Amino acid sequence: MKTITDETHDSERRSFVSTANDPLGDFPIQNLPFGIFSRGNDAKNSAGVAIGDQIFDLHAASRLGLLSGDVPEEVFAEPCLNALFALGRERLKQLRKKIGDALEVGTNGEKIRRSAADLLVPMAQCVMHRPTSVPNYTDFYAGIHHAKAAGALLTPENPLPTNYKWVPIAYHGRASSVQVSGGSVRRPTGQRAPTVDGGLPGFGPCERLDFELEMGFYVSGGNRLGDPITVSQSEEHIIGYSLLNDWSARDVQRWEMYPLGPFLSKSFATSVSPWVVTADALAPFRAPAMKRPEGDPRPLKYLLDEYDQERGGLDIGLKVFLSTRTMRAADAPATEILRSNASHLYWTPAQMVAHHTVNGCNLLSGDLIGTGTISGPAEAELSSMLELTRAGARPITLPNGERRGFLLDGDEIRFEGRCTREGYVSIGFGACVGRIEGATEKSL
Template identity: 50%
Template sequence: MTRWWETDETHDPALTSWVASAQGHGDFPIQNLPLGLFAPPGQEARIGVAIGDMILDLAACAHAGLLDEALVAPACATTVNALLALPSHQRRALRHRLSISLSTSHHRAQVEPHLHVAADCTLHVPARIGDYTDFYVGIHHANNVGRQFRPDNPLLPNYKYVPIGYHGRASSIRASGVPLRRPSGQRKAPQADAPTYGPTERLDYELELGVWVGPGNALGHPIPIAQAADHVAGFCLLNDWSARDFQAWEYQPLGPFLAKNFQSTISPWIVTAEAMAPFRLPQPARPDDDPAPLPYLHDADDQQHGALALTLEACLLTTKMRDAGEAPTRLSVGPATSMYWTIHQMIAHHTSNGCDLNPGDLLGTGTLSAPTRDGFGSMMELSVGGTAPITLPNGETRAFIADGDEIILRATASAPGRVAIGLGECRAMVMAS
């Protein structure tokens, strides 16, 4: 049985597709095959698979008898939840069938009629998200933000013992491309006697990795870390928009609320855990004076293969740049190895008290920042809490996000001797309140 970090013939760098645009595609070569929910023009949404600049209609393939019988019902569902619920060996079987169908020329006549031009289609949030939990595992981000409030002690004592997280709002998660309306709420200036209500003045983005939950667990039955990989179905990009002025006022004592729940944006394709197998890395070693994870959070295989060879970047496109026909400017770029805790440690801790996870639940890693300024994953860090606005190449300045600004997140998985794959874009424009 293939283990979760092992590769197979679907990852072969020599493999090519008869779909011409898949060759050399920055995100969706045949080695990727992510799952999503799309609607062709004038039609209802259905499950699809991205291949180059095209989308393969999975339900149409099922109706045409191109899938194994056990996969027909999940492929024809109105969301990908049933596919995420499959055990990993069945998801792997689907990946193998798709890989063969899209790479072998004698399958072309059967499969090609079920392809759609991606640019003509509407992409939706792929799963019915029952619950959303946002973690805080990016240690450089935690240090940078903590230093603004506690210069001498930026990390609280529990950070290196427990994966910190909070429960977010699943109902306000939207797919890439859906605009964001500037939220209103309470904020209190440091010297003011009372709070005021109005549109946020400190709107921020957060560059995060999203984790899609697979089969999940029954209530009262924790997932051991050695089995956590069986419950990770795939990955996406996540922008957990934040109103920093609301957050500073309301987070005491319970944590994020209106500062976070107004909207989060995700990339619409689920890059499966199987597709990410070639891009596994050892978890970076902790400093010698850091505590070791408690036994329920430690697994040798997870430490050897639990990190991801992903490069993440955030870009900004302002109204002025858009009107001038200029390209977005990069705000930051950095590796996903800045995660202090692995994804499997997040799963194990989340369920350690018996909490049940369900297929299609979404976990966020928290902001992933690199150690240096060129890899900071939020404006809160880049502008030092608004005290040092950044200057863009066209002369504009930003301390936080303005109306008309568009934030674009991207990520690429790469490894020596492997075909790189991407997570697709995660983008949204800010509209006035």
């Protein structure tokens, strides 16, 4: 399935929801990302679509017959998007078109306007929930600039693994600790490397808590066990994208990761933004795969597809903001500390899916796959504190004079993502936010 532009991307389209027509907003009618919301803490979860500063209630719309088609009404009442995603890319594409037609200025919008109290809910009055139940979570290591910069700090003798340019490296993460944006992240406790040769390991709260700027993408219907997905087939299995923060305990990671990789240093929390921007909404912002430097090997045949090389990348501008407890007490705005772009990924999402399944591994609807940290080649594009501060040796200074090598309790990290291209309406991802809380006394 090739992702191409159509009438849903028309820059002239407007919604009768006025805030959706704000050129600085994330959710114009050309976007229409899916999420799970409730109308308060105690209300039932259901599926919705973001439009301006409102949520279009899909379950309510289906009950009123506004989404007539082959999507069963009960799918919209599910507390997660797994069943909806299991219907596949093509059916979700058609649903997105119907929703856009219903929300567009014109006669289609009249019925919705008359039923606005039932169908459109202000986001500010809603609680957002994790988009899928996340049966499985896999995190790749596809940002080569991150791999080089972090590798030079963690393993200076071998900063870039020998296999890096041949194989999309990944590990299986902990699905149960994936949480939606806005929650707190408790500082983890664990072992740290001995400070002297032959000494005892340290133990206590993480002293080098970090974020990692990533994109996450969700699987649609999945594949049968033993039946690999090729690169050319992978697009139909990628339903949409979110922002993802792969929180990391660097001191714990340094001590535990050999020979099997990260464990406690990653499994304590992963944050995702609440809205899933569909692969079809991103059609205008596809880009060529990252151009490999001269001398880099040509990917093996199972990882190489001409269309994917031409259109398998994504042009998504990414930003990270930091707010401290002191800044918030003074009503000071969060500070932008870096920006990057998803185009810096060495491996495309389709290549990640192909490699993930080449051994016959079966993906499931709602599975979450992280791209790995998306750093760029410039200093201002290093997308973790580890890289940005040279493992704390070169702290950043905030406008109020505070300095940070790694994250302290009370610090809040906010990710934002936005797609912009001439001739098309800009779309965004919302935000992915997490605030650090102190370690629990139970673990001390």
